[in-house]
Amino acid sequence: MAWRKRREIGKAGWGWTGFAGIISFIYFFPVLWIILTAFKSNADVLSVPPKFLFTPTLENFVSVFRRSYIPGQAAVDTGFDLFFFNSIYIAGTSVALALVIGTLAAYGFSRYPLRGNDTYMFIILTTRMLPPIIVIIPIFLMFRLAGLSGTYTGIIALYTAFNLPFTIWMMKSFFDELAPDIEDAGRLDGSSERRVFFKICLPQVRAGLAATAVFGLILTWNEFLFALLLTGIDTRTIPVAMAQTIGGDIGVRWGLLAAIETLFLIPVIVVVFALQKHLLRGVTFGTIKR
Amino acid sequence: MAETALNDTRAPLGITELRAGNWRLALLVAVIVMTVSIIALPGEISFWVSLAAVLFVGLSIVINAWGNSPGPLLVAPALALLVVMNIFPLMWSFGLSFFKFRVNRLAPPKFTGLSNYEKILTDPTVWDRLQTTAIVVVLTVTTQMVVGFLLALLFEREFPLRRVLLMLVLTPMMLSFVAVGAFFRFYYEPTFGLLSQAVRVFTGEVFILQATPAGAMAGIVIADAWMWSPFVMLLVVAGLVSVPKYLYEAAEIDRASWWRKFRTITFPYIRSLLLLALLFRTIEAFKLFDIVFLITDGGPGTSTETIAVYVYRLGFQAFRTSQASALSYILLFVVIVLTNLYLYFARQRDAQV
Structure with missing residues (x-):
């Protein structure tokens, strides 16, 4: 027994890659099919039986931004360039704000626990866990009274608050993992508390900051219900615009929708690949680390 | 060692002590003011009154924290934002749930007690x-x-x-x-x-x-x-x-x-x-x-x-x-x-x- 060469436990070879590859491919197929559909002409999209081989065209991608509503007439702007801008601007600003405010708070919760620290953390997590539909009614009323509905300020403030619980929990989990020795050494050398934070702690959690920012961006980028009820024509984001494309009366142009989705997908797939290490922590809002 | 130096060594304020930093008293006052304003005043005014009450509590917490350990100061902005955008709306809708109110009507909210829950x-x-x-x-x-x-x-x-x-x-x-x-x-x-x-x-x-x-x-x-x-x-x-x-x-x-x-x-x-x-x-x-x-x-x-x-x-x-x-x-x-x-x-x- 001992002299026979045994494979190490938990390791597998190319055979397993083939097997896993087939299953992964099947699992990924719905996404793949949408990407393929985006490159099809309108006739190919609706063909029965479905076409696996076709001449790719960029027609759909062009008509995301400019298209003629009546055949033969001049193309009109669809406003999707504005919606893409809105999505990027709103998500970017609110995540940046949440990151600054949330990282400070996370550091506070991690290093200077308040009385009832756990209760604060629990309440903060609860605000993230509760169904958005619960908060939306009072927020809707509040925004109407304050004249904030349909403005960038309103939706950015709301999304900042929406990102905060996630940011605080994530960043706290990263701060908690740091070894306190280095900080104490810094303090003994006479570093001020501010210096300890900026020069010792923050550089060590750089990867965590990046992961938190990117997860926040995706969560905000994907958010639908708040955007549906609180953005106006000028501040509409992509998910809302997409849902409205489906809800159109003249029949859905699936090729067009697939093109929008494909544009929407690219950043997400890149992120999933780059952030695999932090994915577990990210999707559980920092409550599970390993 | 560094930790103990940062901890609050002052005795906590009693709840009745009338000081700017007594946030517990501020919270108590704010809750009473908000409840009264929601019941007695029309929606729009009670909204601003309540928001002011919330900010008042926040201010009191910050004053309490000043010159103390940096903990409360660090978490204050985050908590303030969460209170304004999440907790306060939730409390407001909790109040609303005891009224008869439709957002598309001009009629002011009418207090109906538990009838909505019923x-x-x-x-x-x-x-x-x-x-x-x-x-x-x-x-x-x-x-x-x-x-x-x-x-x-x-x-x-x-x-x-x-x-x-x-x-x-x-x-x-x-x-x-x-x-x-x-x-x-x-x-x-x-x-x-x-x-x-x-x-x-x-x-x-x-x-x-x-x-x-x-x-x-x-x-x-x-x-x-x-x-x-x-x-x-x-x-x-x-x-x-x-x-x-x-x-x-x-x-x-x-x-x-x-x-x-x-x-x-x-x-x-x-x-x-x-x-x-x-x-x-x-x-x-x-x-x-x-x-x-x-x-x-x-x-x-x-x-x-x-x-x-x-x-x-x-x-x-x-x-x-x-x-x-x-x-x-x-x-x-x-x-x-x-x-x-x-x-x-x-x-x-x-x-x-």
Whole structure:
């Protein structure tokens, strides 16, 4: 027994890659099919039986931004360039704000626990866990009274608050993992508390900051219900615009929708690949680390 | 040493002491002012009064923290924002739930006590929607646990190109609900949808998945389970990887059967993570809105209308604002209980690992 060469436990070879590859491919197929559909002409999209081989065209991608509503007439702007801008601007600003405010708070919760620290953390997590539909009614009323509905300020403030619980929990989990020795050494050398934070702690959690920012961006980028009820024509984001494309009366142009989705997908797939290490922590809002 | 120097050495203020930094007193005053203003004043004025009261409490907390340990100052901005954008609206809607109020009418809110709650709890529609939600939760969470577990067995070991294949499987989880809803609507489309065409090959008839309540339900469950099984997989893989290898080696020497190895070695390591996955997914499935909204819109009839969709209809289509608030509060209670359980088990596991 001992002299026979045994494979190490938990390791597998190319055979397993083939097997896993087939299953992964099947699992990924719905996404793949949408990407393929985006490159099809309108006739190919609706063909029965479905076409696996076709001449790719960029027609759909062009008509995301400019298209003629009546055949033969001049193309009109669809406003999707504005919606893409809105999505990027709103998500970017609110995540940046949440990151600054949330990282400070996370550091506070991690290093200077308040009385009832756990209760604060629990309440903060609860605000993230509760169904958005619960908060939306009072927020809707509040925004109407304050004249904030349909403005960038309103939706950015709301999304900042929406990102905060996630940011605080994530960043706290990263701060908690740091070894306190280095900080104490810094303090003994006479570093001020501010210096300890900026020069010792923050550089060590750089990867965590990046992961938190990117997860926040995706969560905000994907958010639908708040955007549906609180953005106006000028501040509409992509998910809302997409849902409205489906809800159109003249029949859905699936090729067009697939093109929008494909544009929407690219950043997400890149992120999933780059952030695999932090994915577990990210999707559980920092409550599970390993 | 550094820690003790930072801790608050002053005696805490008594609640009746009249000082700017006595935030407990400020909180008490603020709650009284808000309650009175919500009951006595018209909506618009009571809103600003309440907001001022909240800011007053915040200010008091900051004053209390000044020159003390930096902790409260660090967390103050975050808490302030959360209070203004989350807690305060929640308290407001709690107040609203005791009034008769419709957002599309000019009539001022009228105090009606518990009647909204009474209406909600005796309404058979609410119970029907809760039942629908329960069915969705049970079906989708079970499917996710099973599929996620099987996927985890696949990705538990190291093999070439694992990272790339993992990317393919993990992508659905990070997509937006709207995108997933749109995907599956496209696949369920009766004439050219992939699923309908695949079924037609076998039956020769046009297949409309969403024509029957059971089919529509299956459609939602498939979409949601496809999206979130990778989540369960991620947690289970984390558990499987944490099992020390020497235990398996020892079991190999003892020639333990596969089942025995699973039961005595593997399962104890993944049990807590399975529980966490179950709770997390239950909370999330309980608030399922976007997928239902996009794929079936609650239909056919109201057979797939989950409670979240129902609250939306009640609040934004029927404009029964205060009744929707009351129902929201009942949902909030459920979520708080589940979140509490989740955190309890998460902390327990954290202490073990």
